[in-house]
Amino acid sequence: MTVDIARAPVARLGIEDLAACLDLAADRQWPRERRKWSFLLTMGEAYGLRDEHDLAGSVVLSRFGPRLAWVGMMLVAQRWNRRGLGRALMRHAMDHAGAGTIALYATESGRPLYEALGLRVAGTVSTHRGRFLGAGSRTGLTRPFTPADLAAVQRLDAEVTGADRRRLLTGYLRFAGQVRVVTEGGAITGYAGSWRDGETVVIGPVIAARLADAKVLVTDIASTVDGPVRLDTGHPYLAAWAVAEGLARQFEVTTMVHGRDLPGDRSRLFTPLMQALG
Numbered sequence: 001m002t003v004d005i006a007r008a009p010v011a012r013l014g015i016e017d018l019a020a021c022l023d024l025a026a027d028r029q030w031p032r033e034r035r036k037w038s039f040l041l042t043m044g045e046a047y048g049l050r051d052e053h054d055l056a057g058s059v060v061l062s063r064f065g066p067r068l069a070w071v072g073m074m075l076v077a078q079r080w081n082r083r084g085l086g087r088a089l090m091r092h093a094m095d096h097a098g099a100g101t102i103a104l105y106a107t108e109s110g111r112p113l114y115e116a117l118g119l120r121v122a123g124t125v126s127t128h129r130g131r132f133l134g135a136g137s138r139t140g141l142t143r144p145f146t147p148a149d150l151a152a153v154q155r156l157d158a159e160v161t162g163a164d165r166r167r168l169l170t171g172y173l174r175f176a177g178q179v180r181v182v183t184e185g186g187a188i189t190g191y192a193g194s195w196r197d198g199e200t201v202v203i204g205p206v207i208a209a210r211l212a213d214a215k216v217l218v219t220d221i222a223s224t225v226d227g228p229v230r231l232d233t234g235h236p237y238l239a240a241w242a243v244a245e246g247l248a249r250q251f252e253v254t255t256m257v258h259g260r261d262l263p264g265d266r267s268r269l270f271t272p273l274m275q276a277l278g
């Protein structure tokens with residue numbers, strides 16, 4: 001049965017809703033990822049539905065121009081399970097996406113809802129976490145990003161994702177702990193970054209021309225981390241390598257799309273920037 005709050009106007013959420021978002025995530029046994037939520041609440045368009053207690057549901061829409069919009073952080077409080085809030089929030093995000101492709105990474109719990117709304121499967125991504133065994137083994141084949149690299153990194157990112165992520169990248173460069181690039185004949189052919197949430201350092205994005213470059217980018221970032229590292233990838237060889245390097249496989253999500261296939265050259269996107277952003 002659909003109840004009234006599912007038909008209530010969807011509210012725009014902001015940074016002032018951070019605590020409520022963390023409580024909503026905890027209600028669904030998701031970790032309290034304070035930095036991630038802060039970034040998403042400022043960079044993306046977060047929407048929510050409230051009941052008399054608190055935030056009852058959330059979704060974050062990120063629009064990257066006419067070709068791509070990404071959806072993340074779709075959560076509905078357990079007290080409202082299967083009463084139409086997820087559908088209402090997702091519909092709202094889809095109505096406001098304004099892009100040829102709407103995409104997301106679906107959990108097992110989310111997949112039936114997205115299928116009901118016409119999204120189709122486009123791949124899988126596995127999450128890996130652990131202490132990187134190659135600690136201290138920097139390859140020397142990458143170098144730190146400098147502000148002079150910005151235009152080249154933006155161009156490469158646009159080529160690979162088929163989307164205009166310039167605003168996101170500007171915010172990400174302030175948010176990230178490390179950003180490194182790999183070059184070929186002086187031109188930037190790959191870049192990767194990492195960001196911290198609690199004790200975990202999350203590596204992403206990883207964009208590279210080939211698997212070997214993806215590995216050196218990950219190695220040069222992960223080898224300096226004293227603590228757990230997380231790496232998400234839809235690339236089976238990078239996933240197998242991550243496991244061999246000590247990053248155990250944790251869970252899998254399904255890439256789902258609505259409309260056109262994902263734009264860009266996805267063969268060079270080894271790791272998303274963040275699951276909620278693509």
Ligand SMILES: CC(C)(COP(=O)(O)OP(=O)(O)OC[C@H]1O[C@@H](n2cnc3c(N)ncnc32)[C@H](O)[C@@H]1OP(=O)(O)O)[C@@H](O)C(=O)NCCC(=O)NCCS
Binds near residue numbers: 075080108109112
């Ligand atoms: C996924 C989630 C957001 C769905 O929210 P919800 O408000 O319960 O979903 P709705 O009531 O709007 O469901 C709409 C439709 O989706 C489908 N659906 C949703 N959950 C389903 C389930 N567990 N099994 C089968 N179909 C399901 C059904 O078609 C449903 O319509 P119906 O109830 O009339 O049959 C919620 O379960 C949740 O927060 N899960 C934990 C967090 C998570 O994994 N989020 C997804 C991230 S990608």
